[in-house]
Amino acid sequence: MTQEQRGGRAAQAAERRAAILEAAREVIAERGYRGTSLAAVAERVGLTQPGLLHYFPSKEHLLVAVLEARDRWDTAAFLAGPSDSWRLSHLEQLVEYNAMRPGVVQTFTALVGESVTGGHPAREYFVERYAHARARLADLLRAEFGDRLAGGRTPEQVAPLLIAVLDGLQTQWLLDPAVDMSAAFRDFVALLGPADDTAASPRS
């Protein structure tokens, strides 16, 4: 095989992978986590199931790849530029957008729940994703509030809380759509800023 042929095959494989991820995204949006099977994705993209397994060896591998692609897309769409130019308002937009795509949010929540159990194939992806997110969101909080937030806390102390709120609100919203994720996230942001005397109510 010539170098040109190898390059052509690699490009073809990358194209096929992208088409599979797009089909998986559609099936997840339509049928949710539980209704998404390798068979349904293979059919959508015109492959046999063994053909699909050549690209993604299990449902978990495919779903992790869908979530990775979402991370890249979301970062480009909502968090463009160097991370010290990210703002909490961008995250608020991302939460509003997530409220319009329950299928992929459900997939994230179900997969991260599975991944905390022993030896799950998605565990490494989530461990790295959370470590990365804590570091980037600490940068975001520092750019927004400086070195001290409410209660004298540092950006590094608040970043895990910010991520916990994002994750935990998704769970509550998926179980009860009356929970307003966007409004609740703005309530959390309101807790973070430097103290506002007019908002403080005496304890007695």
Next chain:
Amino acid sequence: MTQEQRGGRAAQAAERRAAILEAAREVIAERGYRGTSLAAVAERVGLTQPGLLHYFPSKEHLLVAVLEARDRWDTAAFLAGPSDSWRLSHLEQLVEYNAMRPGVVQTFTALVGESVTGGHPAREYFVERYAHARARLADLLRAEFGDRLAGGRTPEQVAPLLIAVLDGLQTQWLLDPAVDMSAAFRDFVALLGPADDTAASPRS
């Protein structure tokens, strides 16, 4: 069958159920969510698997019953008395205790993740649990801080955030034990109080 015999059988069944739940709690603590099978629990309590299925028709039913028993026990141990006497310091103790029992925390996280997917048998339990928790924790926040917390937010606005933080920190800790749930939860509590001028740092 006499009334006395029926009463005796009911008591026996309740005792057997309690023994199964205790065995399940032990197996979960030793082997985690993924390693807990109906067969292992049946063996521990000296039943056949069909005998166990008579009391709990599926693994999900058994795990929900374990989580319900934990809720009752935790409420009695950490949140005794009427809910307006609960304090955030009791919740801080509960978080410290959870950091010593990863098996059941893992089971909770995995099961709630599954339950957000369509038609899961544990969904109803979690929907009710979260609605109840939001109401009770709003009472707790009102008893602690009055009608206005930091940022002018109400107890009802902050209660879903408090639950989200508890859930989300568990996920991060299960994936990376270096995340200190107890310290992070205290950081969250520090954000909630009425504004403290000495802690506020100007933005510029």
